[in-house]
Amino acid sequence: MKTIVSAAALLAASLFAIPASAENLVLYTSQPNEDAQATVDGFMAANPDIKVDWVRDGTPKIMAKLQAEIEAGNPVADVLLIADTVTLERLKEAGKLMAYKSPEAANYDASLFDADGYYYSTKLITTGIIYNTSASLKPTSWKDLTKPEAKGLVTMPSPLTSGAALIHAQTLAGVDGLGWDFYKDLAANGATAAGGNGGILKAVASGEKAYGMIVDYMPIREKAKGAPVEFV
Incomplete structure (x- = not known):
């Protein structure tokens, strides 16, 4: 084989x-x-x-x-x-x-990289918060996404679609003070999870959503091109 x-x-x-x-x-x-x-x-x-x-x-x-x-x-x-x-x-x-x-x-x-040479990393993927510059709340922490000001305005990639989102969800689930309760609070606050990181960028940059979870290079690259986004 x-x-x-x-x-x-x-x-x-x-x-x-x-x-x-x-x-x-x-x-x-x-x-x-x-x-x-x-x-x-x-x-x-x-x-x-x-x-x-x-x-x-x-x-x-x-x-x-x-x-x-x-x-x-x-x-x-x-x-x-x-x-x-x-x-x-x-x-x-x-x-x-x-x-x-x-x-x-x-x-x-x-x-x-793997000591035996079976795989090598090409980049480190950091997941953070993207927000539209017109948003009233300027988030500085994950929990800010559960505040009333962010109700119905948060989006994130689905772990069923994005490997980065899967690893990120697994990581936050094991963090004291966040865990699965954080995801339950997001759900109660109207957050949505669908598709990959590209869709998150488009939704926030267009103003359809105010906040999102996303891998770092996308909003950093698009901000440099003039998109109305910031990355935390």
Whole structure:
């Protein structure tokens, strides 16, 4: 059975583990479409003899597709670029990943990649609060999203769609003073959870919602382009 080269979100180094004779690679990724295309274009520019086909979706959906393929004995992906190391560690334990000792790893903190070379991190994903600059409440903490001023105005990505949202929910659920009670309070305050991070950005930037939970780079990048958003 084919094993998969993974990147917990160091794709270039991982791709170099593919035999030079390979003419086509299939990438499964949870990157936004624009970023995924830029990643593939950059690799193909450096490796013009290799064509990369890619499939993009949120980490949970990408993993459901891949797991179904594995169970059928025909995993299609050659390279995996997803949102969390927890999933990659499980794949490693199941013997589904190929180890590769990247020479680039010497430039990174050892905590950012697997010691055996089964996966490498390309970025740290920080989840925070995005808010529209016209919002009356300027949030400084998670609990601010449960205040009356934010009632019906909060949105977040669904853990069923976004791997980052799944890890974030699991993390906050274990934090003293927040936990599942925080999520119950959000629900009681009319917060909604649906789709991925891109939809959250669009909803808050357009003013449809005033506040949202989101991965850091999206609002930071859009604010630099002039969007009426701030990131906490």
